[in-house]
Amino acid sequence: MKNAIIIMQRELRSYFTSTIAYTVAAFFLFICGYLFFSVLAATQEASLRYMLHNAAVTMLLIAPALTMRLVAEERRSGTIELLMTAPVTDTQVVIGKYLGSLVFFLSMLVLSLQYPIILMRLGSPEMGPMFTGFLGMFLLGAAFLAIGLVASSLTKNQIVAAIGAFAVMLLLWIVQWAAGPTATGWLPEVLRQLSVLGRFDNFVKGVVDTRDLVFFASLIGFCLFLSVRALAAVKAR
């Protein structure tokens, strides 16, 4: 664990000194701010429901941008060799890098707590759905960062990593459209289960469901496992 934390700190340092990370954060806050203000001005409603719904789409762009560098860059520049000869396991590397991206994402979310604070000063919003909305945003981000990490571990090219991650996320985003909301049978049911959007919706509405928690945990766990595998494959070569 100690090694993983050292790697996490290294990743965080590189995030906080990289222009790209700041640009991504600024882009995220700009879109969220714009959505927040326009929804508030249009509905005059003390709720983050519509804003979070729309803001979640930005995760499709933000997660690949934050993760594309993680392993791909080290493979391109060759610094991966240093990491491999260091006395750390692949699992520690993967967990450390993942936690690094997660903590950076969390700091972006912390900055977006400005919206609930504004609502609380203007009126009396319902706290429950705002809390679950942010929890949903965090879990969605955590799952997407894990997917991004897999993509980054599979290639030396950051652009390929970003596009690959984006494609997988988009697929998980829209998979329920293929199933339709009401079709019965095992295949539509499975497709619906895979949809991150449906799961995220529950959180935004104000509902926490153990099924959604298990799903996100499984998705993250599986992606981290695949990343470890990918890293091991690089090492074996």
Add this chain to the structure above:
Amino acid sequence: MSSRIHHTELTRRDQIGIALGWAGLALLVVGLLGLVGNAAVLVTWVKIALGLGIVATGAYLSIRKNAAMAWLSGAKGGANATAFTLILLAILGLLNYVSGRHYKTWDLTKQRLYSLSPQTKEVVKNLKEEVQITGFYSLAGRGASEGYRANDLLRQYKDLSPKVKVEMIDPVANPGKATTKGFTGYGNVIWVECGGRKEQVYTVGEQEVSSAILKVTRPQKKKVYFLFGHGELDIEQYESNGLSDAKAVLEKLNYETSKLILQTVKEVPKDAAVVVIAGPKNGIPANEQAILAKYLENAGKLMLLIDPKTPVPTRLLQPYGIEVGNNVVFDPRLGDGRALVERFEPHNITKDLQIALFPLARSVSPAATPPAGVNVTSLAKTPDLAWADTKVDGPFKRDADDMGGPISLAVVATKEKVTSTPNQTNDTKESTRLVVVGNSSFASNAAFQAMNLSDAAFFLNAVNWLAEEEALVNIPPKTPERNTVTLLPNQARWIALTTILIIPVGVLLFGVGVWWRRR
């Protein structure tokens, strides 16, 4: 590297470990499959726990760290690793499948918008036959949101019990399927079917669907009679002092309602589940009181609402230890004989009730020493500061002979029926049930339209309790609260400036600063 692993000799310890691992895995799979089929029983959980334990022991015995890492990292051309990936995927799939059957949800919205009420849960849990619910909604175009609302609602029913089967059919996109179900039309209706009976629901709401389930699963309707002919409130009267709303809601709750005119019959009809006497202005003649008294003695269920300044049918009340005062309750905060119930006494009838307003009420209280075998208690009381004024025509002033608050406004009485027939071995004891309230307008249409008071709910709960149908409580419809804020122009400018400009640009400038320094 791979060859080295391959040539490692298996020790005794390894062999035991591997054997244990496979056995445990098999047990685990059997256990998990048990969960998949039905509700979990203890044996299934024991299998799972044992399986996990044995796998862990096996793993501990057989796995040497280096060898395991090499195996996992696919040193042998990735075949092991691929297999392991597939196993992991299968385990996660199974885990999600099981979690889909055994789950828990927390609804954090203030109004519990996405949870079904305890009443519905009670109704659905007690289902004995399978209920098929089919929603016919077009899920494209302008009416789509209604369809999605129906879909969300019906899914919650499906999640409650395996006895509920839910299907959504889009009659526009899939007319063939709708026709095979026997449906023609454009939709926006929910069919609730059970054992050949069918109810159609046109409003997407929990109350409507739950009532429909009750109706199809309970074919016999209980009958509520309203006494008529002595100036009582009328169930066919639509004015604000009528009872048409009460009648409509009772029918929605699967009751039948009818007027009861005692001048023409010798006894209360056999099919009467409850008799309601709602605010008679004129006295009830002695012979009719006798008929009602006899009904009560035979485990009858009666609700009597009696306003101030009207004659009291003493014959019905005395045997049950109920005293109706000849007075008007006066609350100095409200004036004019209006009484406010701020706290109901604990009883099945008053569960979840909050505040009720009785316009013009008289005291109704339990006798100090009720007759033997009678159980009589107060249901609702005024706050301390009210009093019962004996000068019923005013002016209202606290006098020495006035009863001070809290004044009891409603009582409930029960008496077990003594059955003399010895061969009757009934374990469900029949009993007389009586609810008396010192006001009648709390059941009127005016009260049913006052959403923020518990008056109507009090009436319905009392009828349900009298009819021994506690499950059928009224479920108020839920509408999302629109929690609005007023945004002043300068506030709006300030918010726009901060959220869209200052904070994002600030972060961006910070990034530029970092880049500049690193250069």
